[in-house]
Amino acid sequence: STAPTPTPAAAQGARTGPRIIAVGSGKGGVGKSTLSTNLAVAMARQGRKVGLVDADIYGPSQPRLLANEGQRPEAQGNKLVPVPSPWGVPLLSMGHLVPPGQAIAWRGPMAGKALGQLIDAEWGDVTDLIVDLPPGTGDVQLSMLQSHKPAGAVIVSTPQDLALMDAMRAIGLFEQAGVPIVGLVENMAGYICPHCGEESDPFGIGGAEAAAKAMGHAFLGRIPLQMSIRVDSDGGRPPAAGEGPVADAFASIARRLST
Numbered sequence: 494s495t496a497p498t499p500t501p502a503a504a505q506g507a508r509t510g511p512r513i514i515a516v517g518s519g520k521g522g523v524g525k526s527t528l529s530t531n532l533a534v535a536m537a538r539q540g541r542k543v544g545l546v547d548a549d550i551y552g553p554s555q556p557r558l559l560a561n562e563g564q565r566p567e568a569q570g571n572k573l574v575p576v577p578s579p580w581g582v583p584l585l586s587m588g589h590l591v592p593p594g595q596a597i598a599w600r601g602p603m604a605g606k607a608l609g610q611l612i613d614a615e616w617g618d619v620t621d622l623i624v625d626l627p628p629g630t631g632d633v634q635l636s637m638l639q640s641h642k643p644a645g646a647v648i649v650s651t652p653q654d655l656a657l658m659d660a661m662r663a664i665g666l667f668e669q670a671g672v673p674i675v676g677l678v679e680n681m682a683g684y685i686c687p688h689c690g691e692e693s694d695p696f697g698i699g700g701a702e703a704a705a706k707a708m709g710h711a712f713l714g715r716i717p718l719q720m721s722i723r724v725d726s727d728g729g730r731p732p733a734a735g736e737g738p739v740a741d742a743f744a745s746i747a748r749r750l751s752t
């Protein structure tokens with residue numbers, strides 16, 4: 494019999510615990526939270542033990558998206574226990590700790606500390622942790638890169654130039670910290686009219702793929718701008734848990750995260 498091979502993380506003396514995959518974006522409103530939820534749900538459907546951390550400390554939306562709003566995590570010793578969701582993805586979010594409607598106005602160090610509590614939690618047998626970062630390149634991102642270095646980062650952008658320029662800045666931040674870019678996802682690419690079925694491109698199409706290519710990064714796939722994505726997401730029914738082209742698109746991106 495052969496001796497067990499040490500995991501690369503253990504071999505390097507790095508942190509133990511689940512592998513962290515950060516989902517980042519240059520700006521807000523491009524679908525970073527939506528992508529995080531649906532990647533986690535798609536990975537769980539593919540048989541992986543995956544958890545989700547809502548690091549969007551100032552605007553947590555994951556409890557709504559994963560349909561476990563209003564629950565509070567319990568503590569085990571000095572660690573939080575993630576809150577289960579109906580979609581097989583346990584979640585920790587500031588939204589579970591701070592009552593809805595209450596403003597979260599912390600300075601950077603406190604926000605960084607809060608994030609640490611969400612990540613260093615009782616994750617049990619979870620092997621992959623998707624972390625939904627706040628948009629941009631601020632304190633929370635920096636603190637995460639310093640003390641909870643992700644194994645990789647997925648960057649989401651809409652196809653238009655402005656969003657892409659911001660996305661490139663976010664990519665730069667990860668690269669400087671030595672975090673590998675898993676690839677780019679283009680969201681809101683192509684709109685299918687629910688009435689006539691005609692496809693149009695309100696934000697253009699192909700921009701993120703071209704940018705990925707130009708920067709030497711992988712393009713992981715595109716998600717269309719589709720009303721049902723917003724409606725189902727707001728209703729706590731992640732589209733990745735359903736059937737059809739949108740669920741397939743999330744599944745295909747999730748498979749790219751499996752290695």
Ligand code: ADP
Binds near residue numbers: 682722724
């Ligand atoms: P971010 O996390 O980048 O701020 P969100 O994921 O919260 O962005 O998305 C912003 C809004 O856009 C939400 O209401 C969400 O439901 C909606 N949305 C995101 N992606 C899509 C899409 N592909 N089609 C339709 N609506 C979307």
